[in-house]
Amino acid sequence: MKKLINSPATVLADALRGVEAAHPDVSVDYANRVVSRGADVKQGRVALISGGGSGHEPLHSGFVGLGMLDAACAGEVFTSPTPDQMLAATTAVDAGAGVLYIVKNYTGDVLNFEMAAELAAAEGIEVKSVLVADDVAVEDSTWTAGRRGTGTTVLVEKIAGAAAEEGRDLAAVHEIATRVSENGRSMGVALTSATVPAVGKPSFDLPDDEIEMGVGIHGEPGRKRVSLRPASEIAEELVSSILADLDFSGAPVIALLSGLGGTPLIELYLMYGEVAALLEQRGITVARALVGDYITSLDMAGCSLTLLRADEEMLRLWDAPVNTAALRWGV
Amino acid sequence: MRTLEDSRLTVDDLIAWLVRFDDEIVEQAGFLTELDSAIGDADHGTNMARGTAAVRVRLTETPSGDAGAVLKSVGMALVSTVGGASGSLYGTLFLEMAKSVGTASELDTAVFADAFRAGVAGVVARGRAEPGDKTMIDALQPSVEALSAAASDGVPLAESLQSAAAAAAAGRDATIPLVARKGRASYLGDRSADHLDPGATSAAILVQALADSHAERTR
Numbered sequence: 259m260k261k262l263i264n265s266p267a268t269v270l271a272d273a274l275r276g277v278e279a280a281h282p283d284v285s286v287d288y289a290n291r292v293v294s295r296g297a298d299v300k301q302g303r304v305a306l307i308s309g310g311g312s313g314h315e316p317l318h319s320g321f322v323g324l325g326m327l328d329a330a331c332a333g334e335v336f337t338s339p340t341p342d343q344m345l346a347a348t349t350a351v352d353a354g355a356g357v358l359y360i361v362k363n364y365t366g367d368v369l370n371f372e373m374a375a376e377l378a379a380a381e382g383i384e385v386k387s388v389l390v391a392d393d394v395a396v397e398d399s400t401w402t403a404g405r406r407g408t409g410t411t412v413l414v415e416k417i418a419g420a421a422a423e424e425g426r427d428l429a430a431v432h433e434i435a436t437r438v439s440e441n442g443r444s445m446g447v448a449l450t451s452a453t454v455p456a457v458g459k460p461s462f463d464l465p466d467d468e469i470e471m472g473v474g475i476h477g478e479p480g481r482k483r484v485s486l487r488p489a490s491e492i493a494e495e496l497v498s499s500i501l502a503d504l505d506f507s508g509a510p511v512i513a514l515l516s517g518l519g520g521t522p523l524i525e526l527y528l529m530y531g532e533v534a535a536l537l538e539q540r541g542i543t544v545a546r547a548l549v550g551d552y553i554t555s556l557d558m559a560g561c562s563l564t565l566l567r568a569d570e571e572m573l574r575l576w577d578a579p580v581n582t583a584a585l586r587w588g589v
Numbered sequence: 590m591r592t593l594e595d596s597r598l599t600v601d602d603l604i605a606w607l608v609r610f611d612d613e614i615v616e617q618a619g620f621l622t623e624l625d626s627a628i629g630d631a632d633h634g635t636n637m638a639r640g641t642a643a644v645r646v647r648l649t650e651t652p653s654g655d656a657g658a659v660l661k662s663v664g665m666a667l668v669s670t671v672g673g674a675s676g677s678l679y680g681t682l683f684l685e686m687a688k689s690v691g692t693a694s695e696l697d698t699a700v701f702a703d704a705f706r707a708g709v710a711g712v713v714a715r716g717r718a719e720p721g722d723k724t725m726i727d728a729l730q731p732s733v734e735a736l737s738a739a740a741s742d743g744v745p746l747a748e749s750l751q752s753a754a755a756a757a758a759a760g761r762d763a764t765i766p767l768v769a770r771k772g773r774a775s776y777l778g779d780r781s782a783d784h785l786d787p788g789a790t791s792a793a794i795l796v797q798a799l800a801d802s803h804a805e806r807t808r
Contacts, residue, residue, distance in 0.1 A: 311673075336630055337672040342665075365772050366673035369715055373668065373677055396776060403775050457622075457631050476630050478776045 259453045259460070261557075266455040270312050270332060277319055281583050284322050290346035291339065293319040294329035304422040304431045305329070305351040308360040308415060309344060310367050311336040313452070313556045314475055317412065320584030326419035327360075327582075335454050335556070336476045338366030344374030348383055356384035356428035358435060360414055362407025363391035364476075386428055388435040390414055392442045392564065394503040395472025395480045406474050409514050409564030410442030412552050413576075416585065420578035438572060443500045446480070446562030447492055448473035450520060452555045471495055475518070475555045475562070489525075493532035496563045501540065506567050510545035511537070512576060514564040519554035521561055526550065529561055537565075545573055552584065596746045597695040602803060603659050604648045609802035611641035613794050624787040628774040633675065633787040640671035640679065655694050660687035660704075674772060675788065678712050678725065685711030698749050702733070702740040705753075709733045716771065723769040723781065725788035732757035732796050747803060754793070754800040761785065761793040 263269050270291065277293060278286040285296040308318045309331030318330035328351040333339035348357050357378065361371045368389070375385040390407035418435035426434075448470040451460035461477040464470060469492070472480025481499075500506075515530040517523070530549045537544055545568065553562065566572070579588035598606075614621075618634030625633035643666045653659050660683050668680030689704035690696055696704065709729045718724040720731075735756035739749035764786035772788070774781045 333672050334632075334636070337632055337636060338674070338676075340669045340672050340676055342669040364674075365716070366675075366677065369674050369677035370672075372715075373680075403771055403773070406776070454631065456635055457626075461626070461631055474776065476773070478630075478773060479780070 259458060261453070261455055263455055266458070269455045270334060273312070273315075274319075274332065277583075283581075284319075284583070287346060287350070290343045291332045292329055292343060292347040292350065293322050293332065294347065294350055295322060295324075301353050302355050303353050303425060304355045304428050305353055305357045306360060306415065306419055306422055306431075307331065307344065307347050307351065307357055308411070309333065309339045309347070309371075310362055310364070311338055311476070313454070314554050316551070316584030317553045318415070321412070321415050321582050323580070323582035324589065325423050325578055325580035325582070326415050326585065335456065338364065338370045341370050341373035341377055344371060345377045345381075348374065348378045348385065349381065352383050356386065358418060358422070358428065358431050359385060359387040360411060360418070360435065361387050361389050362411055363389050363404050364406065365403050367407075384428060386432040388414060388418070388432060388439055390439045390442070392439070392444045393472075393474065394443050394445050394499050395474070397481070406478065408446065408475055409444040409516055409553050409562050410439060410566065412514060412516075413442055413512060413564065413566050414438045416580060417572055417575045419580070420575035423578065434571070434575070438566060441504070441567040442564055443504050444562055444564040445471075445496050445499050446473050446475070446518065447471050447496065447560045448477070448480075448518065448555075449486070449559040450557075452477050452519070452558040454556065469560070472499070473558075473560065475553065477555065477558065489529055490532045493529055493536060493563075497533055497536045497540075500563065500565050501542075504567060506542050506565060509567045509569065510543055510573055512566040512568045512572070513537070513544045513547045514552060514566075515547070515549045516553050516562050516564070517551040518558040518560040518562065519551060520557040520559035523550065526561055533563060546576055597697050598656075598701055598746070598803070599695050600653050600656055600659055602806060603656060604653060605802045605806055606799045607641070607644050607648055607663055610795055610798040611645040613798050614638050614641045614791065617794060621787050621791055624785055624790055628769065628777055628781045628784045629787060630773055632673070633791065636671050636673055636675055637791055640667045640676060643667075643670040655692045656690045656696055657687045657692055660684075660690065674716065675791075678716050678788075681711045681715045682708040682729075698736075698740040698744070698746045702736045702749075705736055706733045718771040721767060722771045723764050723767040723774060723786045723789070724771050725786075725792040727764045727767070727786065728757040728760040728789040728792040728796070731760040732792075747800075747807060750796075750800040750803050754797040757793040757796040761789040764789045
């Protein structure tokens, strides 16, 4: 597998150097692998921190900046960051109003953020956490680690970030973050496996004529493996799985169609066209849409669809100014 | 001159244990990753090896304190270098053991058994996994029971550690038919059966490393 790397062991450190070089607005703590807003620690404002395994870029470091995250903790590829990193991020960005952790529901992330919250509490910093568990592909969540956290994370970071920017207190920012998390649903489809640099070969075998419906962002298995079919049929499966899980009627919807890292934008727009048509047929109003690579899985080909059952407040916060490497408007 | 009858673990014994653990993890990293690629995300060997290497550096390059200080430093090194669920769980194991032994400089079988029990209880609480969920608990819990039983029967330390290691190995092997209910393997559902659990495997290596390093030092 060909990759633009120097050595599998230095991928993360080398990539962080590029992040800092390209985006003078953020600062990188290399020892702790924390990307944070360079300036703008506004006293009294709630700070937002997220983090997770690397390989899902631009999530999370690409969303650090005005109107979104204050800091992102980067773990090794597909491996959760550690509590000491999270604590370093927490003490760096806390402005006296408390810190919200945005955590995707994977065992490693949950346990490490939990330890970090305990350490932060011991230092007198108030922390609340919101868990994102939006992947409808996981049906039997009683007997698993629960639903996985995927695309809704991007929407939580944007909307809660705008709420924090407005000066709301920690309880209020936590409340809207939780509301977004609870009203978002996602499902993905993989055409190929991702290849972890340190492993050097695809994480799973997927024959040329098959796709994995409901794949996770680390290549976790989905609902089923089926033969390759037209985009319209794949879109139908994604849309109907999500709509079967939550009633989206009568609410404005925010739609995110994200690539998984190895699929060109023309195919993502093609897929979004199919999704938009299916939603219209079902009488569902898309109020805002975002198409592109926002939560990826290294070089995996495929896409994920996220739908958020929004309300007027969420739309207003969605439209609020944001100035980050990967999301920028209104500034 | 130490003999097989020696009934206490010293700080140096603890350090020898963890150095041995690093040797074994390095040796078996490929195997652990292979197990993990079948039902997880193919990084358990790599992640553990990064952690045990850091533990080795910390223990061999900085002066050691009492048993509690050594175990705490092991826990912190694992938490901050392994990452993922394993880092937090292995870290918790050692941090809870450290709290249990406090400032002791030598641990007899009963004190060590109590510390091990406290450590494993910490892992259970942190990971919210129960025996049978196909996790490291399936190796650790039977190992704790074997060690406690040996301690209360007055079995010599060396023998007690061997029975703890044997119980961990049996618990590890018993994970093969299980369907995972915790961690990333749980997403496979029934497809997680017929595989050895990587976490239970590294946990069995940990206990075996203690029995082996102790046997070697008292030979």
